[in-house]
Amino acid sequence: SQQGEEDPQALSIQEGENATMNCSYKTSINNLQWYRQNSGRGLVHLILIRSNEREKHSGRLRVTLDTSKKSSSLLITASRAADTASYFCATDNLAAGNKLTFGGGTRVLVKP
Amino acid sequence: AAGVIQSPRHLIKEKRETATLKCYPIPRHDTVYWYQQGPGQDPQFLISFYEKMQSDKGSIPDRFSAQQFSDYHSELNMSSLELGDSALYFCASSYGLAGGDTGELFFGEGSRLTVL
Numbered sequence: 149s150q151q152g153e154e155d156p157q158a159l160s161i162q163e164g165e166n167a168t169m170n171c172s173y174k175t176s177i178n179n180l181q182w183y184r185q186n187s188g189r190g191l192v193h194l195i196l197i198r199s200n201e202r203e204k205h206s207g208r209l210r211v212t213l214d215t216s217k218k219s220s221s222l223l224i225t226a227s228r229a230a231d232t233a234s235y236f237c238a239t240d241n242l243a244a245g246n247k248l249t250f251g252g253g254t255r256v257l258v259k260p
Numbered sequence: 261a262a263g264v265i266q267s268p269r270h271l272i273k274e275k276r277e278t279a280t281l282k283c284y285p286i287p288r289h290d291t292v293y294w295y296q297q298g299p300g301q302d303p304q305f306l307i308s309f310y311e312k313m314q315s316d317k318g319s320i321p322d323r324f325s326a327q328q329f330s331d332y333h334s335e336l337n338m339s340s341l342e343l344g345d346s347a348l349y350f351c352a353s354s355y356g357l358a359g360g361d362t363g364e365l366f367f368g369e370g371s372r373l374t375v376l
Contacts, residue, residue, distance in 0.1 A: 179363050190264075190350060190367040191303065236302060240363060247293060247316045248365060250302040 154237060158255045167224040169254040171237030172217075178240045180213055181248065182222050185234045194222075194235075229260045262286055264368035266351050272374045273341050281336040281371045285353030291315070292334040293365060294326060295350040303350060309334055310357050341375045348372050 155170045173180070179198045183191040197204045197213045197220065204211045210223040224231055234255045238248040265284040273279050285292050291310045295303040296319075305318035309328035320326070323341075328334045338345060349372075352365040 181363060183367075188348070188370075188372070190369045191352075191365075192367070193364045196363045247305045247308055247318065249305060250295075252302050 154235075154251045154254045156254060157252065158257070160257045160259065161227055163227060163229055163258055163260050165227055165258075167227050167231070167256050167258070169222050169235055169256070171220045171222070171251050173220075173237075173239045173241070173251070174218065175239075175241045177215075180211075180220050181238045181240070182209075182211060182220075183236045183238060183250075185236065185253070186232075187234075191236065224256075227256075227258045229258050232256060232258045264351055264353050264366050266349075266368035266371050268371060269369065270372050270374075272376065274376055275341055275343065277341050277375075278337065278339045279341060279373060280338070281349050281351075281373070283334045283336070283351030283353075283368060285332050285334070285351075286366055289353035289355050289366070290332060291354045291357055292328055292332070293352040293354075294320075294334070294336050295352065297348045297350060297370075299347075301347075306336070315357060338373075341373075343375050346373055346375045 153172050179196050181196045182194040185191045195206045195211050197211050208225045213220045234253045236253045237251045267282045293308040294306040297303045306320040307326050308316045312328045324338050326336045348370040350367050350370045352367045354365050
């Protein structure tokens with residue numbers, strides 16, 4: 149099974165609403181990152197939260213990390229149609245060497 | 261600012277043929293990662309290089325090989341192609357292992373391989 153698994157797999161919301169997605173992982177991590185991917189395009193880094201941090205903000209993004217539950221959430225506030233994309237969490241974990249391991253992704257559709 | 265450049269962007273091959281994908285990292289980045297993403301799937305790590313040496317290996321088939329050259333560009337060679345190799349292949353780069361101080365990987369736009 150994957151290191152990072154996301155929930156929900158798909159999310160459809162109206163513009164202006166908040167979007168929340170969750171990610172779970174299995175092993176100890178150095179950090180957890182969120183990436184965004186427009187359809188068929190490359191992944192773009194959004195935010196990184198380190199294992200000793202619990203919450204981080206960047207613009208309309210808010211990330212939480214609960215290492216006791218091995219889970220993270222990404223909140224996008226006041227969503228816009230341009231936020232329509234797939235969002236992946238990725239972990240840099242101590243046992244997996246020098247790479248990021250991606251989760252299954254949440255497809256977010258923001259309707260205007 | 262310069263980004264990660266991948267070529268070709270699209271490639272169509274027949275089964276059992278070979279394909280080579282190229283990746284040019286951001287200038288001064290010394291680490292390159294290759295990922296494979298099937299339709300509707302998450303990116304799967306294949307292999308990475310740091311300072312021209314293999315640093316980590318993931319689910320890369322034996323039919324695939326890769327290397328990083330003296331100018332830090334990398335090539336992914338795929339032989340005896342199978343239908344299941346059809347995917348988007350992403351290259352990412354960073355300064356330092358595991359994304360270096362920032363942990364961030366910078367991704368190219370990907371090479372879409374279609375095997376017929």
